Amino acid sequence: MSNTPESAWPVRTINTKIAEWLHKLGQVWVEGQLTQINRRPGTRTAFLTLRDPAADISIQVTCSPDLLTRAQVPLTEGARVVMLGRPVFYTGRGTVSLRVTEIRPVGIGELLARIERLRQLLAAEGLFDTARKRPLPFLPGTIGLITGRASAAERDIVSVARSRWPAVRFEVRNAPVQGPSAVPQILGHLAQLDADPHVDVIILARGGGSVEDLLPFSDEALCRAVAKATTAVVSAIGHEPDSPLLDLVADLRAATPTDAAKRVVPDVIAELSQIRELRSRSAGALRNWVTTQVRGLDSLRGRPVLANPFRIVDDRVDEIERATRDIRRDVARCVGSEEQRVDHLAARLATLGPAQTLARGYAVVQRVPGAASSSDEQPHVVNSVHDMPIGSQLRVRVADGATRAAVMGVEKKN
Template sequence: MTTPGPTTAEQPWPVRTVTRKIADWISRLGAVWVEGQITQISARPGTSTAFIVLRDPTADVSINLTCATNLVRSMEPPLTEGSRVVVHGKPSFYAGRGTLSLRVDEIRAMGIGELLARIERLRKLLAAEGLFDPRRKRPLPFLPGTIGLVTGRASAAERDVLTNARGRWPAARFRVVNVAVQGVSAVPQVITALGTLDADPEVDVIIVARGGGSVEDLLPFSDEALCRAVAACRTPVISAIGHEPDTPLLDHVADLRCSTPTDAGKRVVPDVAEETQRIGQLRDRARRALRGWVDRECRLLDALRSRPALADPHSPLRRRAEDVEALRERGRRAVRASLGTEEAALSGIRARLTTLGPAATLARGYAVVQGVAQDGGTSVLRSVADAPPGTRLRVRLVDGAVRAVVSDDDTQGERR
């Protein structure tokens, strides 16, 4: 059979050629082991082929399986929708309907031990990446404005969270997003709900709540994709999954782990009665502290008022006035004594000056003879040579002065 050439709009391939080529290419693929969760089983009596839909637990992806009906019926325990399995098969393409399926020749149910082992390996991986580090956990707001709640529709977990939270704080506001909390659609729905609430600026904290259940029922809350989605949330997340003994991986990644949904309702908001009592206690403490401070200040004022400076403020002023007056009197006496001493010294000097002065000499009968110049100036004569005949003289006596003229006769004088 010849191989058709390249296709063009004028020379297209028929459908049978395309499906044959796809089938030839897929038939060259080898067998693979695949893990997933069964979402649908169709094994009708009287048929030799069973049809199964296998879904990825963490993504909205599924694949059809075909196998012998006896293979399904021989499984112990029987396969049911929601079972986690590992299958071995080879991809095949059915050209008649153009569908791809996995032809399975072996199915292994995943037991609890194997599931727990896988969870433990994932726990170690996430811990090594630091997703469990207490330092990355964010503190919860004291009083959140809006609380996001991710839980099952009309579930006991939802009722417990709402009842306990509103019982403690009646004004608490919730934004509830109902999702599947078990089964194949639980993980994608919870991740979508987390993204919606995390993007809401009014939501201050998110609670992921579910009631108790078996290990298989709680498997979605140990899923790697869900754990990483919680770690990536900017809003603090509270995990309230199952009962006290239940510890899915979500508990380690969340910012706060609560043992039950009831515990989450109690811890997400404060108790209004306790806060009212605490406010009353703080008011009493503040009142006592204020009263104590006022009492201390009053005692201090009383002590200050009882001191002499404030009890009789005029007394210090009087004492200071008396001191000033005494100092002024001492100053007067000192000045007077100093003036008396200086006056006595001055009198002594005056007496000496009087005794030694020319007036005293004149009083004893002496006279001072001065020559009078033409311009009226005078000069004391100290020698007869200074008074030639005709010299005008001024003779100063004790009680006045007389004028004279020097004559030729030394024995006579002319009084003028």
């Protein structure tokens, strides 16, 4: 049958086709958590709601009331079950339900095995690593608390925290802590408190319970939400033998709600006592340091060089004066010795000089240029008769003066 705007299918046709397609799917095994059981006396059909434990998704289930009666264990809301059924589409109402023919409750052993598989998966993803855990604030101003309504856990946490630090504030969110509606409400409160900038730390608290009661705290969606939270989360489930996965994902695991209050809120009396002790120790250390420094200064001031700074100068005065006298004496001796040496050299110079030679009758003969000679010619001492040709003008220097002479003749040495 063609399908065009001119030949559109009626509602009955599309519903019939959907029903035929779902019928082809055949029987399937489905696992979930019972959140509602409606079994009316005298009716031939029981209505149930099956919810996905890891997401806010559910499906309507129908079955024979005898099927519920023949169950291996009594089926209650919150029970984990596995069902065999066929999807059915009701063309009249346009709704889908699952018509089941077999219901098997999931035993404790199977639940623990599934929790173990989930633990291995989350560990492989690094959600349990110590490096990603956030430190708790030293003094939280506001604490977010998610717990059951009017529970002993809430009373213990609030009373212990305020006895330790009266100024602490709480943002309390009440939610079911077991059963099918626990995880969705806890997730909503967790997101709300994590988005509140005034909340410094969040505590998830419950006063212990059986393995079945603690199943919501091993829910995958809750574990991943706690891992994503930007605010530090404390797990205070109040149990010891069994550890839900929340303990491994949370930033801190407390043994009990009371222990969570003690570990999140510091004791004001203990802190004040420690402050007084630290102040006393600091003051004592400062006094000891000052005393040590004063003693050091007194020791320095007591040293001779600082007690009488001019003593070192006075001690050197005599030495300086003695050195000055020695230097002057040595200089005078050196000057006198040099004067004697100069006098001796002057006497020798005078003895060997030309003046003494002239005084002994010797003369110095110089040839001077005549009128016909060049004006540039200078007088010069003659050493040979060859330097004194006949007619040469001579200057004869003796001890008491000089005279001029002319060469009249030459007598050569034989």
